[in-house]
Amino acid sequence: MTSITDTIARALSGFRSTPMSRAFGSWLGKIAGGFLALLVLTAIFAPWITPFDYAAQDLTNGNAPPGWPHLLGTDQFGRDVLSRVIYGARTSLSVSATAIAISITVGMTLGAAAGYFGGFFERAVMTVVDLTWSFPDILIALIFVAIIGPGLTSTTFAIAIAYLAQFTRLTRAQIVRLKQETFIEVTINLGAKPHHILLKHLLPNAIAPVIVVGMLAIGDGIVLEATLGFFGLGAQPPTPSWGAMMASGTAKLFLSPWVIISPGVVVAVTVIAVNLFGDELIRALDIRDRIRDS
Amino acid sequence: MLIPVSISISVVIFLIVHLLPGDPIDNLIRVGSSTEDRITLVLKYGLDQPLAVQYFRWIGAIFQGDFGEAIVLRRPVADLIAQNLPYSLRLGGAAFAFSSIAGITLGTISATTRSAIVENIMRGFILLGSTVPGFWLALLMILFFAVQLQWFPVSGAKGWSSLVLPVLTIGFGGVALVARVTRVALLDVRREDFVTLLHAKGLPSRTILFRHLMPHAMLPVVTILALRVGWILGGAVTVEFVFGRPGLGSLLIRAIGQRDYPVVQGCLLMLALTVMLGTLIGDVAQAAMDPRIRETKK
Numbered sequence: 001m002t003s004i005t006d007t008i009a010r011a012l013s014g015f016r017s018t019p020m021s022r023a024f025g026s027w028l029g030k031i032a033g034g035f036l037a038l039l040v041l042t043a044i045f046a047p048w049i050t051p052f053d054y055a056a057q058d059l060t061n062g063n064a065p066p067g068w069p070h071l072l073g074t075d076q077f078g079r080d081v082l083s084r085v086i087y088g089a090r091t092s093l094s095v096s097a098t099a100i101a102i103s104i105t106v107g108m109t110l111g112a113a114a115g116y117f118g119g120f121f122e123r124a125v126m127t128v129v130d131l132t133w134s135f136p137d138i139l140i141a142l143i144f145v146a147i148i149g150p151g152l153t154s155t156t157f158a159i160a161i162a163y164l165a166q167f168t169r170l171t172r173a174q175i176v177r178l179k180q181e182t183f184i185e186v187t188i189n190l191g192a193k194p195h196h197i198l199l200k201h202l203l204p205n206a207i208a209p210v211i212v213v214g215m216l217a218i219g220d221g222i223v224l225e226a227t228l229g230f231f232g233l234g235a236q237p238p239t240p241s242w243g244a245m246m247a248s249g250t251a252k253l254f255l256s257p258w259v260i261i262s263p264g265v266v267v268a269v270t271v272i273a274v275n276l277f278g279d280e281l282i283r284a285l286d287i288r289d290r291i292r293d294s
Numbered sequence: 295m296l297i298p299v300s301i302s303i304s305v306v307i308f309l310i311v312h313l314l315p316g317d318p319i320d321n322l323i324r325v326g327s328s329t330e331d332r333i334t335l336v337l338k339y340g341l342d343q344p345l346a347v348q349y350f351r352w353i354g355a356i357f358q359g360d361f362g363e364a365i366v367l368r369r370p371v372a373d374l375i376a377q378n379l380p381y382s383l384r385l386g387g388a389a390f391a392f393s394s395i396a397g398i399t400l401g402t403i404s405a406t407t408r409s410a411i412v413e414n415i416m417r418g419f420i421l422l423g424s425t426v427p428g429f430w431l432a433l434l435m436i437l438f439f440a441v442q443l444q445w446f447p448v449s450g451a452k453g454w455s456s457l458v459l460p461v462l463t464i465g466f467g468g469v470a471l472v473a474r475v476t477r478v479a480l481l482d483v484r485r486e487d488f489v490t491l492l493h494a495k496g497l498p499s500r501t502i503l504f505r506h507l508m509p510h511a512m513l514p515v516v517t518i519l520a521l522r523v524g525w526i527l528g529g530a531v532t533v534e535f536v537f538g539r540p541g542l543g544s545l546l547i548r549a550i551g552q553r554d555y556p557v558v559q560g561c562l563l564m565l566a567l568t569v570m571l572g573t574l575i576g577d578v579a580q581a582a583m584d585p586r587i588r589e590t591k592k
Contacts, residue, residue: 127298128302131299131302131303135524135566135569136524136525136527136528136529136531136569137528138528138531138532139524139527139528139531139562139565139566139569142531142546142547142550142562143306143307143310143562145550146310146550146555146558146562147310149553150550150551219425223425223427226427226429226430227427227428227429227532230427230429230532231532231535231547231550231551232551233547233550233551246429246430246433250433250536253433253436253437253441254437254441257437260430260433260437261434264427264430264433264434267426267427267430268422268425268426268427268430271425271426272421272422272425275421275424275425
């Protein structure tokens with residue numbers, strides 16, 4: 001009888017297993033990777049490729065349906081939706097990536113220290129981690145937005161804290177496993193200092209799964225950023241963000257649904273691409289078991 | 295485990311008001327109040343006492359059902375929670391029931407027919423369920439089912455029909471997830487020796503499925519459902535807001551926007567307790583079903 005956790009892990013792992021979809025899978029991964037690269041470039045070069053000023057209002061031409069010259073239509077203030085979606089990519093990607101970078105840095109430090117030193121420190125860290133682990137990420141983020149107040153900075157920190165537990169857990173699991181390897185034992189016996197072992201031997205070996213999980217977490221972070229933005233707790237006007245765009249679109253939901261549909265499609269496609277690409281990375285690096293460990 | 299966790303969470307939630315930049319009083323006081331008003335408020339909330347004393351007063355009051363007074367709505371927070379909680383519980387309960395019943399049924403069908411198409415559709419839905427933002431899905435549901443087809447009301451909480459779209463939105467990802475776990479678990483159990491024996495005995499396959507396979511396969515399903523309680527609650531927070539339903543989630547989000555901290559604290563505490571209670575019920579259900587877990591936890 002296989003264990004329960006194993007059954008669940010297999011049920012959740014990957015999303016292709018038939019030979020046909022496996023062959024197709026690597027194509028999907030490449031397409032997803034290409035899309036993400038394109039999206040990042042679009043965000044970087046936003047000022048040069050947006051057809052209109054994202055904040056320029058044209059009240060006589062409000063709620064215009066998709067067409068020419070506004071390819072994705074205009075919102076209730078007559079602002080070009082396409083330009084706002086492109087600028088929204090800047091907000092979403094930078095907030096999410098910054099948040100996850102903070103989360104990885106802090107999480108790896110905590111996890112590595114907990115895994116390496118063990119004892120009371122490890123128990124204390126892991127208690128807090130388990131505590132946040134059982135809570136939905138939106139709830140954790142809302143707690144911290146409640147403390148710091150709405151805005152982009154607090155959104156960034158809220159996302160960073162919401163995913164901190166994940167990286168701490170993962171890094172600790174890696175370190176605990178690596179510590180038992182012979183080469184670490186040899187290094188210890190050769191008289192290496194703890195910081196040398198941690199920085200030169202343990203962390204470099206533990207980093208691959210953390211980076212890939214971090215990449216997947218950027219996708220979750222984008223959804224969380226959009227959700228907070230939708231509640232009016234993220235980017236404040238006039239900064240365009242995907243979530244805030246959809247929030248302002250609800251006022252004229254029936255009159256101009258395209259204001260909501262296009263940013264939502266972009267969020268969904270981006271996050272799906274992140275997942276497919278991350279899945280591809282996991283397979284290419286052959287680290288599924290190491291991620292499942294934690 | 296449950297008691298230390300509850301205590302730590304209550305401390306964090308208590309500290310929200312005190313971690314705010316500036317004096318908590320600034321957030322509690324109305325604009326244009328005199329110094330006397332300020333001093334009365336400081337004394338009323340016991341802010342001249344040490345933090346630990348304040349915490350024990352606060353938690354003591356909560357045990358007596360006193361969550362303080364909402365600043366913006368000017369009503370006891372306990373009343374607000376009592377008014378909104380039933381809506382959240384109804385939505386959460388319905389979404390939970392929907393994802394478990396539909397998920398287990400679909401998973402069983404897909405395991406018995408072993409259809410690759412059903413399997414791939416399920417995987418696609420899991421991917422969509424975990425990537426598509428809940429509030430956007432809710433908006434699309436409103437656009438399609440409420441505006442285009444006019445099958446269900448756009449928003450509000452009158453009658454059962456207003457529950458359909460929110461439940462579908464929250465349950466969407468959950469159904470696929472539960473179905474997939476059910477399928478994998480059923481296919482696993484089917485490979486066991488005792489199942490071969492049952493077939494050899496000549497039992498009808500329906501009896502084998504329902505009497506012998508299902509009880510085994512339900513263990514991982516219960517585990518995933520227990521984990522799902524938190525997710526459903528998280529989903530309910532956003533979905534309530536979009537559909538304009540009363541509930542803890544929409545109360546919380548409005549309160550954060552208005553910086554109504556007693557309400558924020560009360561809602562967060564209730565939501566946190568619900569998550570923990572859900573996890574606990576999941577653990578108990580698992581122990582009740584699986585003698586092996588009962589043994590290890592002793």
